[in-house]
Amino acid sequence: MKMINKEDLIGQLKEKGLKITPQRLAIIDALVENRHAHPGATMIFNEARKKAKRISLSTVYATLKEFSENGLIKQLEFDRMENRYDGDLSDHINLICKRCGKIIDYSIPETLEPMDIARKSGFVVTDTRMEFHGYCRDCLKRPD
Numbered sequence: 001m002k003m004i005n006k007e008d009l010i011g012q013l014k015e016k017g018l019k020i021t022p023q024r025l026a027i028i029d030a031l032v033e034n035r036h037a038h039p040g041a042t043m044i045f046n047e048a049r050k051k052a053k054r055i056s057l058s059t060v061y062a063t064l065k066e067f068s069e070n071g072l073i074k075q076l077e078f079d080r081m082e083n084r085y086d087g088d089l090s091d092h093i094n095l096i097c098k099r100c101g102k103i104i105d106y107s108i109p110e111t112l113e114p115m116d117i118a119r120k121s122g123f124v125v126t127d128t129r130m131e132f133h134g135y136c137r138d139c140l141k142r143p144d
Helices: 006-015 022-033 041-048 057-069 113-122 136-141
Strands: 074-076 084-085 092-097 103-107 129-133
Touching: 006 022, 006 084, 022 041, 022 057, 041 057, 057 084, 084 103
Parallel strands: 092 129
Antiparallel strands: 074 084, 092 103
16 A cells, blocks of 8 residues: 655645645645545644644645645545545555444455456546445444
8 A cells, every 4th residue: 555645745746836835734744644544624624723723624625626636645525424535546445334434445455457457348447446335343343
């Protein structure tokens, strides 16, 4: 798994010609510090405000959108819960708990090659997202 880190994100911002502002740095810190939690915009906003007091929720949403459009992070869109953000850009499976909403990364035992899929099916893969839904260990231990 290839997890994001602060230095890489800042380097990628510079490469893409994007400004490095105090608000963006606070968002990067929140993303990196909470990367295993697959944070939503609300969590990122609350964490970023600790370092950039004047940051707005709309700035967080706009920045997350820009980061995702530029391939710095993945946006995980959901119908029934807040969208979340994934700093692991490698191919992996997201295990999503239906009770608590926790998202756990799980390595794919064998790589799937988009070029092989395109060659065999004629379908050009532009993006991937694999997820399994069920219940995490913690929720299975808890009574209803």
